[in-house]
Amino acid sequence: MVIDFTAFLDRLASASGETILPFFRTSLSVDNKNDGRDLDPVTEADRAAEAVMRRLIKANFPQHGIVGEEFGDERPDAEYVWVLDPIDGTKSFISGLPIWGTLIALMHHGVPAFGMMHQPYIGERFSGDGGAASYSGPSGKRKLAVRRCAGLAEATIFTTSPRLMNGADRAQFEKVEAETRLSRYGGDCYAYCMLAAGHLDLVVETELKPYDIAALVPIITGAGGIVTTWEGAPAQHGGRIVAAGDPRVHEAALKLLQS
Template identity: 70%
Template sequence: MTAVDFTSFVDRLASASGDTILPFFRTSLTVDNKKTGGFDPVTAADRAAEDAMRTLIRKNFPAHGILGEEYGSEHADAEYVWVLDPIDGTKSFISGMVAWGTLIGLMRFGEPVFGMMHQPFVRERFSGDGGAAGYRGPAGDRALHVRPCASLKDAVLFTTSPLLMQPADRAIFQRVENAVKLSRYGGDCYAYCMLAAGHIDLVIETEINPHDIVPLIPIIAGAGGIVTTWENGPAQGGGRIIAAGDKRVHAAALEILQA
């Protein structure tokens, strides 16, 4: 059985989570803080959406494992493990902005094999299996392809916020930022999808969890891009992450990040 067999089921998960989340969006929400000494918001929408997806997975694939942001892991040693982030970009969500999405990933033997980012409010779905990636939404269904970018001076760079980085990492990031044509903040999972769609060239972040990045890896790889750690290692474990549409600009940015 390959990841392709799960495509229709991932659509079911996306629809179930979207139907659960949308009644909460742009309403008066109670927001809890998960982080002592900082602000990491979670809402009833996050919890309800992950619960809906977990229920479907348990019913249809009881032998599969699950790793989710809100409820942790179960059967993490299974051949197939679903990786869920019900609302990636909760800070945008509670602010009424649309730069958030539901992340659904599937790993087999520890390797990401399928991923989807679903934004139910604007009805967009970005998906990939590492070999190909596609978009479905108001702009019309189409294949996703990264764009060429030979050098940092031509690159558009995104990060969610430099304030999320430790001071030492922030200083390193700023050296890359100083070398690019344009640097913008915000986006969360949307920035990675815009990279896969060929609109931007680099995403550089830190403090990333597996549920933040695993579902996005097959989308970017399927569009022809590359995702690694700052150490140029596998990205599925999270940490300090760099995604690029062109291997040349990836190498140029890594040279600065590792200097």
């Protein structure tokens, strides 16, 4: 029997979105997962959305594994593993900015097979399977495709914030940033989807967890882009990440990041 995983991703996205939206732009409480001074926020919306998705997965695919930001790992070595980030961009979420999203990935033998980013407030979904990627939202449905860019001098670069990087990584990022035409901060998962949609050229980040990036890999590659670690390794396990729409930009960025 052929299982339509894409339809189930839509179910997970709808269920999580319906759970999250009543909390958005309300006076919800925020907990700090970081014992230090830096804020690593989590809200009731994060926990409730992940719980809803976990229940659906267990009810429909009890043999599958689950890796989630809020409730840890269950059978992470299973053939199929769902990787969940209920709200990627919680800092934007608690600030009322609609540039957060729910990330849902399905891994098959450790490789991202399907990925979706759902922004329920705007009503947008970006999805991909590594071979193709698509968008659905207020403007309809269409295929996603990255744009061509000859080099860094013509590129628009995004990162969520250089302050999230350690000093050494920030210095390497700044080398790349200095060579680009336009640099912007913010965006979280939304920046990667804008890269897949052909609106920007490069995203450089550090300290990502698997649930921050796994869902975005098949979207970016399905749209014709490339995403790796700074060392050029597969990106789905997180770490220091560089994503580009054009391989020429990716190569140039890697050279500077590795220098």
